[in-house]
Amino acid sequence: MDVEDDNSYETSTLQVLELKTGDSLRDAIGLLYEKNVFGAPIADVIDSATTSGNFLDPYIGFIDFATMVLWSLEIGELAKSFLWDPFFPVHLNDTLFHVLLLLSKHRIQFVPVIEQFSSKVIAFVTQNAVIQLLLQSSGLEWFDSIADKPLSEFRFENDEHAVHLYGDQSIAEAMHILWENRIGAVAVVRRETERLIGCVTRSDLHLLLDNDDIFNNRKSLTVEKFIHLEASKVHSDPTIEGDLGALLSAGILTLKNKFLPRMDSPVTNRRTDTLKQTMKNLAETNCSSSFIVDELQRLKGVVTLRDMIVQFAPPCMDSRINGGGFFDSALEQTGCHIEKGTLVSDH
Structure with missing residues (x-):
């Protein structure tokens, strides 16, 4: 199946935001925050006087808002030397298998789609869009033979160990854990009971810039208080989100995504749940990971979209x-x- 054959890959008609190699980290953070964009490809500045033809790929990497903010908080300066994510694009006539291979073998959240003739990024294939597309094969033997197995039969990367912190720890500690472990979400656990009470994701980092008080008090404000601050984000209806489908998948590159669950309502599953149930759970909530809990809501592990994609990858x-x-x-x-x-x- 070609990428262009399924509307799960469609994005808005707005032009994809690009950053240039000459942009400073401060400017990049400011631009993504101002435009409400989670990440952008980095275009190399090519001297047209010394370069002939259009044979060079203009992009050299991908950078996201959360990584830049965490870098700035950890390193303590807006350094010019910044290691961006690799850039692995696909074309509209590439197959789903190609996309599966890229997402499973490289730690990337989405794959840029490049226009054949202009070499410009025109869209993104997200992990969530791929999961939605795979779920369309529900009922077919090749898919159900894997997806109908319980999670307990799989050996995911962190299915028995989820990185977590306690609710009485600070926001600064949560940021450090996200940076140090290079993960998308950290579980928040109540110290007395070991029960899961929430999670902090990289997508939540914009709140530090939305509210100066949160940023200035990040070393003293507890994570448990932080996860209850999203008063403006109402609990969303997963059935509505499921109907929106491709729109939500495209919208995942939006920095302030109102369709994501609240920090105090993390996505969870049991080990007895099937892979298909977990895939549907993440597809409906537009999340990148589900925390595995027991009957007492105690944290036991985590399964990510990438863990699921690997099961169907070449x-x-x-x-x-x-x-x-x-x-x-x-x-x-x-x-x-x-x-x-x-x-x-x-x-």
């Missing part, structure tokens, strides 16, 4: 890295396996 030609369950089983049924970067027949 196998890597590096045989040391396991591919997705669907493709591994398909290779096994055809009597083949990957060895030292080569497809080998067992017959």
Whole structure:
């Protein structure tokens, strides 16, 4: 299936915001905050006088608001030397398998879609959009054979250990944990009971700039108080969000996303839930991770969109890295396996 064949990949008709290599970190943070954009591709400044033709890819990386803010808080300065995320684009005629491979083998949240002739970014394929597309295969044997298994049968990266902090710790500590562990969300647990009471995500960092008091008191304000400050964000209706589908997936690049759950209402699942149930849970809430809890709401682990995508991704030609369950089983049924970067027949 081509990327252009499914409306899960559509975005708004607004032009994609770009940053230039010459922009300072301060300016980049200010621009993304002002335009309400979560992240943007970085375009290299090419000297037209010394460059002929249009054969060069104008983009050299991707940068997001949360990473820049965390960098500034941790490093203590708006340094010019900043390591941005890699840039792995696709074209409209690329297949879903190509997108699955990129999202599963690289720690990226979305894949830019480039126009064939202009080499300009025109859209983004989000992890959530891919999950929604995969769910359209519900009822088909190849999908259900994996998706109908309970979470307890999978070995996700952090399914038995979720990074967390206690509600009486400070916002500054939560920011440090997000930065140090390079994660999208940190669970908030009540110290006395070990029960999950909320979570802080990278998407919530804009609140530090929305409210000067929060920013200035980030070292003393507790996380438990912080997660209850979203008075303006009402509890959303997941059925409405499900109907919006592609719009929400495209909107995930919006910095202030009103469709995300409140910080005090994290997405949760049990180990007895199936992978399909968890996929639907995240697709409906537009979240990137679900915390695994027991019957007492005690934190037991976490499963991310990437964990799910890996189960359906093509196998890597590096045989040391396991591919997705669907493709591994398909290779096994055809009597083949990957060895030292080569497809080998067992017959």
